[in-house]
Amino acid sequence: MMALFARELKLATRVGAGAMTGVLFFLAVVTVVPFAVGPDLNLLARIGPAVLWIGALLASLLGLDRLFQQDREDGSLAILLMSEHPSALIVFVKCLAHWAATGLPLIVAAPIFGLFLNMEAKAIAATVATLAVGTPAITFIGAVGAAVTVTLARGGLIIAILVLPLVLPSLIFGVAASYGAVEDPAPFTQPFIMLTAVTLFLAVLGPLAAGFALKHAID
Amino acid sequence: MQLVAENLAVDRGERRIFEGLSFSVAAGMALVVTGPNGAGKSTLIKAIAGFLTPSAGAIRLDGLTGEARPVREHCHYLAHDNALKSQLTVDENLSFWWQFMGAPRANIEEALERVGLPGIGELPVGYLSAGQKRRVAIARLLLNERPVWLVDEPTSALDKASETRFAELVHEHLDRGGIIVAATHQALGLKDAQSLGMGTPLPNPSPQGGGAHESPTT
Numbered sequence: 001m002m003a004l005f006a007r008e009l010k011l012a013t014r015v016g017a018g019a020m021t022g023v024l025f026f027l028a029v030v031t032v033v034p035f036a037v038g039p040d041l042n043l044l045a046r047i048g049p050a051v052l053w054i055g056a057l058l059a060s061l062l063g064l065d066r067l068f069q070q071d072r073e074d075g076s077l078a079i080l081l082m083s084e085h086p087s088a089l090i091v092f093v094k095c096l097a098h099w100a101a102t103g104l105p106l107i108v109a110a111p112i113f114g115l116f117l118n119m120e121a122k123a124i125a126a127t128v129a130t131l132a133v134g135t136p137a138i139t140f141i142g143a144v145g146a147a148v149t150v151t152l153a154r155g156g157l158i159i160a161i162l163v164l165p166l167v168l169p170s171l172i173f174g175v176a177a178s179y180g181a182v183e184d185p186a187p188f189t190q191p192f193i194m195l196t197a198v199t200l201f202l203a204v205l206g207p208l209a210a211g212f213a214l215k216h217a218i219d
Numbered sequence: 220m221q222l223v224a225e226n227l228a229v230d231r232g233e234r235r236i237f238e239g240l241s242f243s244v245a246a247g248m249a250l251v252v253t254g255p256n257g258a259g260k261s262t263l264i265k266a267i268a269g270f271l272t273p274s275a276g277a278i279r280l281d282g283l284t285g286e287a288r289p290v291r292e293h294c295h296y297l298a299h300d301n302a303l304k305s306q307l308t309v310d311e312n313l314s315f316w317w318q319f320m321g322a323p324r325a326n327i328e329e330a331l332e333r334v335g336l337p338g339i340g341e342l343p344v345g346y347l348s349a350g351q352k353r354r355v356a357i358a359r360l361l362l363n364e365r366p367v368w369l370v371d372e373p374t375s376a377l378d379k380a381s382e383t384r385f386a387e388l389v390h391e392h393l394d395r396g397g398i399i400v401a402a403t404h405q406a407l408g409l410k411d412a413q414s415l416g417m418g419t420p421l422p423n424p425s426p427q428g429g430g431a432h433e434s435p436t437t
Contacts, residue, residue, distance in 0.1 A: 001319075003314075003318035004319055006315075007307070007315045010307060011304060011306060014306040070304075073300075074300050074302055074304065075298050075299070075301060075302040078268070078270060078296060078298065078300075078302070079296055079302050079316070080319070081270075082269065082292070082296055083319065083320060084288065084321070085319075218270045219231065219271050
């Protein structure tokens with residue numbers, strides 16, 4: 001399984017794999033917002049966590065269609081699933097690698113982008129923490145969308161539409177916790193725990209469902 | 220050890236590809252599946268590999284010791300696709316499969332030498348020709364111990380010398396007590412292979428075109 005993780009990371013970071021497209025898209029979203037809402041620094045600071053979350057969410061959806069499609073096209077997926085490793089575990093490891101290659105850069109970039117939005121240090125720290133806990137959920141539930149659409153040639157948009165409603169809880173709790181960190185009397189801990197719970201729940205359900213869907217996608 | 224199929228029927232969607240198929244292949248034997256395009260050769264291979272669930276009948280591997288595991292876990296599968304990543308080098312591709320599949324048998328240099336490609340491990344797979352990719356894919360079969368090889372047109376894109384080399388590998392595998400199920404149009408140069416001719420596809424009895432040509436397997 002470590003071999004699979006290493007291979008996925010290698011593939012994601014090789015030239016042309018597009019691991020950085022997510023960060024660039026994230027950057028595009030964040031830089032466009034101040035131009036749209038105008039030079040009101042207080043307003044920017046207030047909507048900052050929400051903008052970071054929306055940017056990270058949309059950027060995470062970008063590369064999901066490649067999660068299984070290339071493996072299916074070159075025949076690797078069939079052989080992966082023939083092995084004695086459970087399909088859910090294979091999906092789980094692929095999700096972890098995908099998140100490490102595409103989600104982690106977003107989280108690393110988020111503090112810098114937070115400065116663009118005039119966010120205070122505490123708000124940036126809270127947003128980064130919520131993103132770190134919340135974005136794996138997008139990958140896990142996205143894997144289900146990717147598995148269901150793996151046979152479709154242009155599944156990317158369909159994945160986004162399938163997955164978006166399911167990641168709304170993460171978005172809501174993530175932004176709520178980020179606000180909670182800076183605005184009294186809004187709480188930080190409760191939404192943060194809920195966010196963690198959503199991620200843990202999807203970490204189990206997502207790979208199981210995706211593994212099941214993949215078994216029916218190879219024939 | 221014995222690979223047994225009993226009264227097998229497989230559907231794809233609404234269409235029945237074949238039915239009432241029974242065979243048994245003993246250890247050290249090869250089963251060569253022939254038939255025109257669309258007869259269900261690849262479908263049979265996929266059913267044994269566990270990708271298609273039979274609508275009727277069963278496939279099992281008899282005479283194995285140890286805990287019961289699904290047939291697919293005892294199989295190597297070489298399909299039309301080579302299951303290689305063109306961005307990675309030959310070594311990276313093979314070492315992944317070597318680690319992932321478990322039960323290591325040969326190391327990568329040995330396997331590459333056996334398919335006549337020594338010293339290309341550093342090259343990205345994307346630089347190789349179709350025939351070389353196929354040989355790297357064949358080298359994958361040598362890396363891990365699997366008693367049953369399921370091969371689908373294994374010699375496509377191979378030149379004559381490589382075909383001969385593949386035949387040697389096949390014989391070696393059979394001599395070790397392995398089983399091979401091959402769907403092919405080419406004679407693989409197998410001695411004493413069982414032959415399974417698959418007929419015209421059901422339910423439409425008109426023969427499929429597309430240049431199917433059967434080669435006798437002796």
